[in-house]
Amino acid sequence: MAVPPAFKNIxxxxxxxPYIILKSKNSFLDEAGYKDVNGDGYxxxxxxxxxxxxxxxxxxxxxxxxxxxxxxxxxxxxxIKVYFLQEDL
Numbered sequence: 614m615a616v617p618p619a620f621k622n623i624x625x626x627x628x629x630x631p632y633i634i635l636k637s638k639n640s641f642l643d644e645a646g647y648k649d650v651n652g653d654g655y656x657x658x659x660x661x662x663x664x665x666x667x668x669x670x671x672x673x674x675x676x677x678x679x680x681x682x683x684x685x686x687x688x689x690x691x692x693i694k695v696y697f698l699q700e701d702l
Contacts, residue, residue, distance in 0.1 A: 639691055649692055656692040665694045672699035 642648075647656040647664050656664040666688060670681035678699070685695045 642691065647692075654689075654692060655694040663694060664692070665696065667696045667698060669698040 642656060642664075646659040649655060650657050650661065658664060668681060668684065671677040681697055685697055688695050
């Protein structure tokens, strides 16, 4: 991809955005008391209850299912366990 000279500095800054976002999300969750206290890779609240999310999406859809899988992977990276409920709509 050719980047015009006027945008080279912007492109360099954009490459750091995913790192900054991931770091800020982890900091926000840590400050809210959601930490991985048992070492399983997933966060728990102050009382030890797992931080879990359940999402439903259309099974086998060309867009819905891959998008849901993308969200699940992103949440897993910050320590949130997600249960994916596939529905035939």
